[in-house]
Amino acid sequence: MNSKIIAIAAIAIVITAGCGAFLLMNDEEGGYRSTDNTGRLAIMGNANNDDYLDKEDLATIDAILDGTVNSDDYPLADANNDGKVDSEDRKMVERMIDREAMSIYYVNGNDEIKSVSYPLNRTVVVGTNAALTMQAVGAVKAGKVVGTTGEATKDYCLFSDFKDLPKVSTSLLAADYDAVTKIGNVDAIITMSSKSYLKNESTFTEAGIDVVRISSSDGMKAISVALTIGYLLNLEESANKYAKFCDKVISHVTEKKNTIDSGDVKTCLCATMANHVSGTISDFYGLTTMCGGNNVADWSTTTKQFNDGDEWLLNEKYHVDVFIHFHNYGYDTSADLSSMYNTYRENFDAIQTVKDGNYYMINGNMPAVVRLAYTASILYPEVFGADYGDIVHQEYIDSFIDNLSSEGYKVTDMKFVLTDSDFGITS
Structure with missing residues (x-):
């Protein structure tokens, strides 16, 4: 792997690992402009690593060319992907700023630099x-x-x-x-x-x-994806609107999380698919920790399967306050969810947390930032509000899902978090 790919991958790790730490926003009369500088807009030519392709990128390239800054710190400055930053990159960025139809380079979801016709x-x-x-x-x-x-x-x-x-x-x-x-x-x-x-x-x-x-x-990396694909589609305005929405939610969650006393931190585990418990590198693990949960998973794989007859999850160290199961079950308000809920819950009904009635199922058919809001409201309803997930979700639909918002879709007409009480199950 060459040094440029390593540098870009390092930026991607920063995006995924610590979004809330540096998502600062300006929302003044002059309009919103993100101050993120972690390279979320993964377009070669976004020289200064912000969320925009504009004249500030030319200024960064000029600084590289005159030796004021080191090109190693700006891996996206190599617009034409030829292994060096020079006047040809500046010319290419000028054309990109003018939004000319051309072949450009971007970083895909596997941290590979690829070309695409723009x-x-x-x-x-x-x-x-x-x-x-x-x-x-x-x-x-x-x-x-x-x-x-x-x-x-x-x-x-x-x-x-x-x-x-x-x-x-x-x-x-x-x-x-x-x-x-x-x-x-x-x-x-x-x-x-x-x-x-x-x-x-x-x-x-x-x-x-x-x-x-x-x-x-892939968790909060989805913001980078939206900005990048928005650029490739020449839909930057709507992509930046979505990034603003995500930044606002993450900033709010981070602020509230920091008010939680250490003695009030909830322990948790989360699962996906039928019977896979999320490990420390899972996106779902990241959601629980981002909103202040103490996820006790101690295996470094994405998931660990809990099959019928297994006993490892019955260990007392995994007896947590909350068990959250992420499962996609759609938006149809007329759907019968009872049999689905019972089928998935039964995969974990031997563990004490579920026996105690602390099993929650979150509908996974939502972007990561909305799942984050629901997770926060489950773990800390007294901090975020029990309806925080629904509030964020409704704003997401009203702002970005035109086919649902035009029909007046209300998330409160559907249960996006399911619990035992919804189906008359008692501990």
């Missing part, structure tokens, strides 16, 4: 979290999504704006090449960073269709 105008989306990101930055409303997969957007309430788009497969993970080319003039496939998605990537790239891999399910 701007993207006709994209196909593969993956549910990718679809959520495209909604948040206004890509669907702007007509920049021209196809998707049936499984990824099967929640026809949340994704009603995808319903009439051509489907390029029935799978969550794949796209059929013939179905994509039948749509015509597709610029790119937007999909997830995992190689489980779009295993036939080379078929598309060899045909001149870019593949943009994003890590939008």
Whole structure:
């Protein structure tokens, strides 16, 4: 791995590990402008590592060229990705500031530098979290999504704006090449960073269709994803609006977390899928610690499975105050959630926390920052308010999910956090 990739990866680690520490915002009469300088806008040419591609990047390149600053501290300054920062990068950034149609470089969800034809105008989306990101930055409303997969957007309430788009497969993970080319003039496939998605990537790239891999399910890194994909789609205004929303929530959670006395800190564990308990490198682990929880998971893998007959989770050290299970169950207010809840709860009903009635299920069909708000309200309702998750969620829908907001969707008509009391289960 070359030094530039290492430097960019280091920036990405900072983004993921400590968002709340440096998300300072200005919201004065002159308008909002983020002061984040961790390279969340992962576009080569964003020389000064902020959230914008503008003349300040030229100033940073000038400082590099005259020796005032070290180029190693500004890995995104190498706009043309040729391994050095020189006058050619300055010329390229000038063109980028003018938003010329051109080939540019960006950092994808796997921290790889890739080229893409800018701007993207006709994209196909593969993956549910990718679809959520495209909604948040206004890509669907702007007509920049021209196809998707049936499984990824099967929640026809949340994704009603995808319903009439051509489907390029029935799978969550794949796209059929013939179905994509039948749509015509597709610029790119937007999909997830995992190689489980779009295993036939080379078929598309060899045909001149870019593949943009994003890590939008990766906790707070999703803000970087939104800013970057927003730039590639020439939807920077809406992407920055979304970043502002996320920054506001994270800043509020951080401020409130710092008021919690050490003696009042709640212990917790969280789970995903059917029976996988999240480890220390899991995004869900990060959500619980970000809002002040003491997550007692002590294994350094993403998850650890708890199968029928296993006893490891019954150890007293895992007897926590709160057990949170993240599971996607959609936005349909008429859905019967009882059997689903009982099925997933039964996977953990042997542990003491669940027996005590402290099992919570959070609907995972939401961006990380909204899941953060719900997690905070579960752990510390007296600090954040029991309805804090619903308040943040409603603002998210009203501001970014046009198909739901136009129908007057109210999150209080649906239960986005489920507990035993919702189904008459007593301890």
